[in-house]
Amino acid sequence: MDWFSDLDDSKTGFATTLTGWYEHHKRDLPWRHTRDPYSIWLSEVILQQTRVAQGRPYYERFLAAYPTVQSMAGADERDLLRLWQGLGYYSRARNMHKTAQYVAEKLEGRFPETYAGLLKLPGIGPYTAAAIASFAFNEKAAVVDGNVYRVLARVFGIDVDITTNNAKKIFSERANQLIQASDNPATYNQAIMEFGAIQCTPVSPDCLICPLQQRCRAYLTGRQRMLPVKSKKTAVRERFFNYIVIRQGDRIALKERTAKDIWQHLYDFCLIETEEPMEAFRELPEGKVLNWVLQEGILKGLSDERTHVLSHQKIRARFWLIEVPEGREVQLPEGLIFCKPSDTERLPKPILIADYLKSLQF
DNA sequence: AACGCGGGGTG
DNA sequence: CACCCAGCGTT
Missing domain, CATH: 3.90.79.10 (Nucleoside Triphosphate Pyrophosphohydrolase)
Incomplete structure (x- = not known):
């Protein structure tokens, strides 16, 4: 736990460095031009376990076909699944429909505006609730996705097995400490994920041009390749x-x-x-x-x-x-x-x- | 806590 | 080929 003592000093620098990097390197993505909860929710459900490049055209098509939560609520579920075809994890489309109907019919078309409220909706778990709460409502709820696991594991040298329940708690607590130092949680959340996707990549990250190089535990100890630790392998x-x-x-x-x-x-x-x-x-x-x-x-x-x-x-x-x-x-x-x-x-x-x-x- | 659930991109 | 992607729901 030798990083803990300098955490207060370092977390401000960490957040500032990330958001600074983000403003310079961020991709121009359609869901980054809106604060409409419906559009953000749609993008986040599509992007669950899905790469931006794969999900993006689906986002455009869904938004064109169903511009409002009411229009999606009124859709035939088969048509939603047909539009979802090729994205995989098809229960996402059915949960999305359930949530659209609930929001349209019970909440007068307005999404809950808090992490806790969002978390209750079908298909919205901890990640998606934090994403919507921060992007649409500026709540300081930290996203913890695959990118965040990787960035935090490397920068702070956390070698807890990320497939365990314990890791979920540890990484989530650390992420929520870090987001407190940001005055713009929406940008901070976007930044750490974008950083993981573009700079701190799973395989052969380009550490030589990394702005966090000198504060990265993994780089300083040559353990980039070892982190994050993931034990479970997929049996086919x-x-x-x-x-x-x-x-x-x-x-x-x-x-x-x-x-x-x-x-x-x-x-x-x-x-x-x-x-x-x-x-x-x-x-x-x-x-x-x-x-x-x-x-x-x-x-x-x-x-x-x-x-x-x-x-x-x-x-x-x-x-x-x-x-x-x-x-x-x-x-x-x-x-x-x-x-x-x-x-x-x-x-x-x-x-x-x-x-x-x-x-x-x- | 462990498992099931898609399809595709990347080195 | 292995890895993993803006994870979630069920058991």
Whole structure:
């Protein structure tokens, strides 16, 4: 704890240095031109575990489609999910809708103006509550995201494992001490995150041009590469998805995913998941209806295996395209519905499915 | 406290 | 390939 004694002296300098760096290096981002709580909230939900470059076009599209919290509250949830398509972590879109409805209907369209009030809303956790409270309402609530963990761990030489609950408390307390020294918490919060994103990067930070170099514990002891400490590694589960794509004329059979699994409330095809790669499916005991479709249908195509990688899963998918002759009455397996092209386009789908459909056009 | 949840960028 | 991104909700 040898940094504690000089903390009072150093924290003012830390905040001042960061905000000074920020004014000179900040990127011009659309959500930095507003203090509208709705716009800020929208940007923060989109940016949860999402890079600025990936989230930015979504922010523009959402704001164009739903300029107000009332318009989002009145939206069909499927349309929100469709607009969210490709961003991942789809429960964010559903929680966003719940919060929009709550704010529009119970709070007369006005977001809570405090950290504690914001924290109660669906999809708003400690980070997002602090971001909105500071950016929109100038509350001295410190954001603690991946950038802040990294910057604080390095500058103050904190080697607590950031995946633990203890670390959450330690970093949050330190961040909240530091923000007290700033007379502009909104700018300070933006600054420390921007600093982490641009200067104090995860891999090979450019310490030689860093304004905090001489007060950085990690630099002074050569431990940049070791900090922050993160113990847990991601275990990837391998899964085999065999999709039966049933097509009749220009209609395709889709199904909403309702299980407690990935892609909840998105749409895909008739899915047979197996423990091993599957080469033939005509013997599968998957029910009379599917067997009928497979018997009467004509195999029009079999895709190569496509690998779709998620954080915790590696999905190996193959697509069997089955054509059912037009005019034929087809009873589809449970849950599947024939969709015309315009409906297929309009429904939210995993990127794996959207990409396959795109490849079908050619 | 541990786990599940996407898709993409980067070195 | 590994790492991780303006995290949150559930168990």
